[in-house]
């Protein structure tokens with residue numbers, strides 16, 4: 295035993311190289327894998343595994359999530375194939391029929407629950423969209439790129455409904471509407487982005503005390519371009535760095551002046 299340890303200690307590198315070479319031999323990898331697989335599937339090992347999973351539900355959920363993320367496309371492709379199988383198709387159809395026939399109240403129940411918990415449902419949707427903004431945007435860009443005809447047809451068929459919805463949205467979200475208008479104006483003027491958003495403006499206004507930078511009044515504030523979009527020679531941007539909170543009165547009095555010019559004018563008038 296001691297002699298063997300001695301030998302192993304003296305020939306460590308050599309042994310490592312020989313072992314690596316052995317593992318490369320055809321069939322060795324497969325045989326090892328098969329042995330590991332067989333070992334892992336023995337009833338007593340499976341029992342240990344199941345017990346571990348029962349004892350560590352969080353790790354198990356995390357591992358599953360990791361697996362799903364790593365194999366997303368593969369799983370999706372498999373699911374498509376699976377759903378295409380005639381027996382599965384028939385089963386799905388039967389289930390849908392049964393749901394409708396046996397429990398006609400199920401849709402009504404869900405509808406009622408949604409109506410009763412509307413705020414909760416809406417808040418959940420808002421939170422989800424906020425945390426998944428980039429993913430959702432990428433998804434919808436991908437969809438738009440491959441379904442232009444369907445989208446155009448849908449818009450055409452639902453024109454009235456969509457107009458109504460966007461009018462309502464404009465009324466419900468005046469800030470977003472104003473921000474979109476500013477962005478359009480900025481683009482037209484050739485101003486560089488990144489374009490500031492509603493949240494950027496709110497954060498900046500809050501950081502500056504939620505008062506007009508020119509007269510100091512609190513109250514409704516609008517986004518004022520320090521270097522106005524009209525002053526192209528000064529290369530205005532629509533970046534939050536060029537945005538100042540101002541009351542609408544100062545904003546309209548300022549006209550095409552820069553913040554500095556407007557402040558100088560105010561100082562002369564006092």
Ligand SMILES: [Zn+2]
Nearest residue numbers: 506509541544
């Ligand atoms: Zn003001």
